[in-house]
Amino acid sequence: MLAEPFADGFTLTHRLDPRVRVLAALMFSCVAAILNQWDSLALAFVTALALVCLAKPSFNKILRRLLLANFFILCVWLFLPFSHSGTMLVQVGPFTATVEGIAAAGRITIKTNAVLLAFVALVATMPVATFGHALRSLAVPEKLVYLLLFTYRYIHVMEQEYFRLHNAAVIRGFQPKTDRHTYKTYAYLVGMLLVRSLARAERVHDAMLCRGFDGRFYALRPFYITLMDIAWLTVITTVVCGMACLEWLPTI
Secondary structure, three states: OOOOOOOOOOOHHHHOOHHHHHHHHHHHHHHHOOOOOHHHHHHHHHHHHHHHHHHOOOHHHHHHHHHHHHHHHHHHHHHHHHHOOOOEEEEEOOEEEEHHHHHHHHHHHHHHHHHHHHHHHHOOOOOHHHHHHHHHHOOOOHHHHHHHHHHHHHHHHHHHHHHHHHHHHHHOOOOOOOOHHHHHHHHHHHHHHHHHHHHHHHHHHHHHHHOOOOOOOOOOOOOOOOHHHHHHHHHHHHHHHHHHHHHHHHHO
């Protein structure tokens, strides 16, 4: 089963209605992704940090995820400052870094980390099954929700099946190399994995029908909107509106 390191907790964030958290994360990320002014970006980043502090997740686990995401941001810093037109800041050999390029890389870095922190604080703090039911309550198409739930439930089964087939090949003397035999072996392995996945899917579907599955999943805990949820969503909406005002009001 996939790990859910942030789902357990008794903080204010964990007690909020999952639908409220999903809406807040969506609203925050949509606005933060299109910000360009430094003051609005600063407000977005500070808000994301505040959300993380409220959720109280493990600092080390968040840091590992931020490092993974910022590894790709590092590529942006390596190329964007030297490929963006504008005022020259520094020259490294034949390459010229511009002020506008560095500013663009900085904006991307702030936006990426703000959105990632917000999703960790609001979405990653709920189990995947709860997240799926929250999406369904928000009128997301059932097929997409069920695809998410089934993928979460059985992706680890496919992983185990892959390692079982791979270990069987290794026991029979298979050693990966850069040759035609290796490519054919991995092609056969992937094909057998798909065949076994299809067979398992049919067995699971038959088992569900035998247990009375009628095409719907039911949540064990119904969702309720409380006054605390309304107040919290109002605060988040006000902050997001403040971000938008800082972004667009100076240009009006």
